Amino acid sequence: MSHSSRLFPIILVWGMLCLALVIPTSGWAQNASEEEFLVDKARFTLENFLADPDMQWFRDYMKDARGILIVPQFIKGAFFIGGSGGTGVLIARDEKTNEWSYPAFFTLGGASFGFQFGGQASEVVLLVMTQKGIDSLMSTTLKLGADASVAVGPIGRGVEGSTAPNLSADLLSFSKAKGLFAGISLEGAVVAARDALNTNYYTTPTKTIDILVRRSVSNPQANPLLEVVKKATKGNS
Numbered sequence: 001m002s003h004s005s006r007l008f009p010i011i012l013v014w015g016m017l018c019l020a021l022v023i024p025t026s027g028w029a030q031n032a033s034e035e036e037f038l039v040d041k042a043r044f045t046l047e048n049f050l051a052d053p054d055m056q057w058f059r060d061y062m063k064d065a066r067g068i069l070i071v072p073q074f075i076k077g078a079f080f081i082g083g084s085g086g087t088g089v090l091i092a093r094d095e096k097t098n099e100w101s102y103p104a105f106f107t108l109g110g111a112s113f114g115f116q117f118g119g120q121a122s123e124v125v126l127l128v129m130t131q132k133g134i135d136s137l138m139s140t141t142l143k144l145g146a147d148a149s150v151a152v153g154p155i156g157r158g159v160e161g162s163t164a165p166n167l168s169a170d171l172l173s174f175s176k177a178k179g180l181f182a183g184i185s186l187e188g189a190v191v192a193a194r195d196a197l198n199t200n201y202y203t204t205p206t207k208t209i210d211i212l213v214r215r216s217v218s219n220p221q222a223n224p225l226l227e228v229v230k231k232a233t234k235g236n237s
Contacts, residue, residue, distance in 0.1 A: 035201040036221050039103055041072035042089045043225040045123045049174065050232055057154040058125070058174050063233050067092040067128030067137070067212075069191070071108050074124040074175065076184065085109030086124070087194065091229060092134055092212040100229055102222050104211040105197035106137070110189035122177040122184060127153065133170035137191065138209055144171065145187040152185060 046068070049055050062068065071088030089103035108124065128134055136148040144150040151169035175184040198206040202217040210216045 035105065035197050038072065038087065038105070038197075039089055039201075039222050039225055042070040042103070043228055045070050045072045046125065046225070046228055046232075048123065049125055049176070050228070052176075054155055055174070057156060058127075059232065061127050061129065061153060061172055065093070065127040065129055065233075066095075066131055066134050068229065069106060069108070069126040069128065069137075069171075071124040071126075074108065074122045074184070076120045076122065085189075087197070088124070089225075090128075090137065090212070091226070092128070092137075093233075094215075095131060100226055100233075101212045101215060102218050103201075103225065104208045105194040105201065106208075107192045107194055108186070108189055109192070110186070120177055122175045124173060124175045124184065124186075126150075126186070127172045127174070128170065129167075129172060130170045134212070136170070137193075138213070140193055142191040144189045144191065150186050150189075 049058055050062075052058075067090055069088055069090040071086040074084065074086040076084040085108055087105065087107045090106050091103050092101045093099070094101070108126075128137070130148075133148045136142045139147070142148060148170040149168075150171045150173060151167050153167070153172035153174045155174075173184065173186050193208045195207050198208065198211060202211075202219055204217065206217050
């Protein structure tokens, strides 16, 4: 095993811990304002993607998505060893009723080698296209490319009357940096549940399954985000 391969798990865990500090956990957040801010940012990001004329394929795929993970700020190359990641929210569509859940909080993180300074901030949206993808996200952590397949979603205005390309991946990633398509590969990235943020936001001990499957908690502050999703997926709900 190479030296880099042995270092990778250590660097990845270190990076995820650093990302966990970006948004306060229950000991620091007094009124869930940081979580509310993230939900609002997720809505702005989604509206931005939906309004982009070059995101026609994104709009087409979103209509059939089983879940949507929105990371408003994904930082790439922010550390000496090029870590990357950000915190976002996931909403899921019920398999039977097609109703959308309230948001659950997740961190998306990875590690890449190549010593660099500074960082590039991107907006990332992952469309979960299969039930397998949703089920995989019910675990504590999910490694993209191993536990569920991921592909970079197509970009462009498409052709009127045509159908989106038939991609079979469990998750499709779409990303923009400074308003432009970024095409970030998320192969090998880790998605981790943030139950502390869930608990802050819903003001009661809350796990991902309580939000996405049991639907036992709610927060009306997320209703504007859900309205954007419902409008964009109208006809497929």
